[in-house]
Amino acid sequence: MTASSATPDRERTAVADACRRLGAEGLLIGTAGNVSVRVEDRVAITATGAVLADLTPDQVTVVDLDGKVVTGDLQPTSELELHLGVYRRYGAGAVVHTHAPMATAVSCVLDELPCIHYQLLALGGTVRVAPYATFGTPELAESVLAALDGRSAALMANHGALTHAPTLDKAVENALLLEWACGVYQRAAAMGRPRALDEQQQLAVVEAAIARNYGATQPVPPAQEEVR
Numbered sequence: 001m002t003a004s005s006a007t008p009d010r011e012r013t014a015v016a017d018a019c020r021r022l023g024a025e026g027l028l029i030g031t032a033g034n035v036s037v038r039v040e041d042r043v044a045i046t047a048t049g050a051v052l053a054d055l056t057p058d059q060v061t062v063v064d065l066d067g068k069v070v071t072g073d074l075q076p077t078s079e080l081e082l083h084l085g086v087y088r089r090y091g092a093g094a095v096v097h098t099h100a101p102m103a104t105a106v107s108c109v110l111d112e113l114p115c116i117h118y119q120l121l122a123l124g125g126t127v128r129v130a131p132y133a134t135f136g137t138p139e140l141a142e143s144v145l146a147a148l149d150g151r152s153a154a155l156m157a158n159h160g161a162l163t164h165a166p167t168l169d170k171a172v173e174n175a176l177l178l179e180w181a182c183g184v185y186q187r188a189a190a191m192g193r194p195r196a197l198d199e200q201q202q203l204a205v206v207e208a209a210i211a212r213n214y215g216a217t218q219p220v221p222p223a224q225e226e227v228r
Contacts, residue, residue: 008071011037011044012060018096018172019046023053027100027179033160034077037094037168038087041065045083047074078136082162085141090148092164094171102182103161113155113185114196118205120181123163123174124151125202127181132157153178 018035022028033052036045043063046052050059061072065087067080077083083095106113106129113120113127120127128147133140144162147154152174153163161182163174188194197205208214 008042008044008062009057011039011042011062012057012072014168015044015046015060016055016057018168019052019055021172022096022098022175023055025176025179027098027175028052029099032099034079034083034097035095035168035171036083038092042070043083043087045076045080047072048077050074079141081136081138082141082144085145086148086162086164089145090164092171093166094168095162095164096171096175097160097162098175098179099160100175100179100182102179102186103155104159106182106185107155107160108158110155113182114194115202116185116188116194116196117181118197118202119177121202121205121209123153123178123181126196127151127153127155127178129155129157132159135159155182 015035015037019028022035031049031051034046035052036043041064043065044060045063046055047059047061058072059074061074061076062070063076063080064070065084067084069076079097082097086092086095111129113129115121115125128151130143130147133143140156144154144156148164152165153161155161161175161178163171163178165171165174185194
């Protein structure tokens with residue numbers, strides 16, 4: 001979905017589809033969590049009280065960047081200001097907030113999730129845990145926004161996780177990646193103290209990824225003529 005091709009109905013459908021996928025993956029349960037996508041000066045965001053794994057487009061509300069409802073009959077999520085804050089400060093295209101079990105468990109114990117696997121570099125490296133604050137409050141929004149500095153993911157102490165990205169599909173993938181990494185950490189911690197990649201190791205991964213165009217499919221190079 002692009003800004004030029006989007007309509008309110010397409011935005012609402014995209015958010016509903018993302019919620020159902022996250023529910024199927026086990027990252028959303030009941031009414032806990034919220035998802036949004038921004039297109040130009042509009043944000044399509046889940047309605048408060050909606051069962052997210054069964055979400056339908058009419059349970060997605062469209063607001064402007066000041067939070068005023070422009071499309072829909074339902075009140076937006078109580079975390080609306082958190083989503084709008086991510087858009088204002090980081091220029092994101094989509095935001096995903098879940099109470100995913102692995103991520104939530106880690107948020108109850110750690111002050112940050114260390115970079116135990118190079119795939120975490122896709123989220124910016126270590127994932128900070130924002131201090132606890134009551135849901136829907138300015139204090140929570142500000143602490144999460146601070147934790148996101150230089151990152152596309154943050155954990156929320158005793159609460160859950162938040163990811164953002166330029167597109168909704170990527171924000172969902174980031175949420176799945178964060179949940180996987182939290183699961184790896186939990187399993188490793190059960191056996192001992194997990195090792196973290198140091199700065200030099202992380203830099204080497206970045207350099208290798210750039211050199212090899214890591215993460216993108218690549219054609220087989222043409223066969224070279226036999227040298228005689």
